[in-house]
Amino acid sequence: MLVLLPPSEGKADGLRGRPLAWGSLALPELDEARARVVDELVELCAGDPVKAREVLGLSEGQSAEVARNAALRTAPTAPAGAVYTGVLYDALGLATLSPAAKRRAGxxxxxxxxxxxxxRINDRIPAYRCSGGVRLPGIGPLAGHWKGPLGEALPEVAGSGPVLDLRSAAYAALWRPSGELAARTLTVRVLQERLVGGVPKRSVVSHFNKATKGRLVRDLLEAGPLPRRADRVADALRELGYRVEADDAAPGRLDVVVSEV
Known part of the structure; x- marks a missing residue:
């Protein structure tokens, strides 16, 4: 089973590890495409901080993020799972997983x-700021830049098992499973159910959507071997106490219904 996660806009401070070592990241066949983005981002942020803030969608108060990008090549690193912060990663709690669950997560x-x-969560990276929806001057939209390299690399990584896609829209645009792989890819929508005037009403949650997804992944990792078939994923979540409903109008989507967020 492969679980696709978004990153987080927030990154940890105070990293102390050695600088990025090219060739050390998972899927080294992506290194050429990675280097193009790093080179473009460093040049932009080191050369014109005002334009960099505009391109990256940052405010003047976030100028430190631009300086951070300018120093990417020499900045200290840490495992990606420790660099990414925010609601989903707080709920996932990678650092407190059991040893077996950590191996599954890796x-x-x-x-x-x-x-x-x-x-991969153990890949050592520096902190940075560059969302999936960015359009870099020399590269264009990052979704277009990554479409080809990821399209070649990821089907093999996915293997023959299910894919649980928990990405947000900006990162889903970087790569979309197709063909037979799409048929065993599942997405999750989190719905909150509340009683309004005695009548159950459902709404899509936003901020707490991330927390629910983080807890869901954590529980799957701790429960034991991950499901090996797409038709077992919903059952595995139900066994963990989640209220899961398939949506006939959206094949491949699982609705996780919560009453408290």
Whole structure:
């Protein structure tokens, strides 16, 4: 089973590891495409910080993010799972997983990134700011840049098991499963159900969508071997106590219904 995650806009501070070592990241066949984005981003941020903020969608108060990008080649690193912060990663709690669950996470989790394409959680990276929806001056939209390299690399990574796609729209655009692989790819929508005037009403949650997905992945990793077939994923989540419904109008989508967020 492969689990596709978004990154987080927030990154940890105070990293102390050695600088990025090219060739050390998972899927080294992506290194050429990675280097193009790194070179473009460093040049932009080191040369014109004002334009860099505009391109990256940052405010003047986020100028430190531009300086951070300018120093990417020499910046300290840490495992990606420790660099990414935010709601989903807080709920996932990679650092507190059991040893067996950590081993499963290292094999099953794949984090999408506008800068790196995809990463394993143990890949050592510096902190950076470059979302998947960015359009760099010399490259264009990052979704277009990554479409080809990821399209070649990821079907083999996915193997023959199910794919649980928990990415947000900006990162889903970097690569979309197709053909037989699409048929065993599942997405998750989190719905909150509340009683309004005695009548159950459902709404799509936003902020807490990430927390639910993080807890869901954590519980799967801790439960034991991950499902090997797409038709077992919903059952595995139900066994963990989640209320899961298939949506006949959207094949491949699972609705996780929560009453508290």
């Amino acid at each position: 094999k099953a989790l794949l984090v999408f990134s506008g800068l790196w394409g995809v990463l």
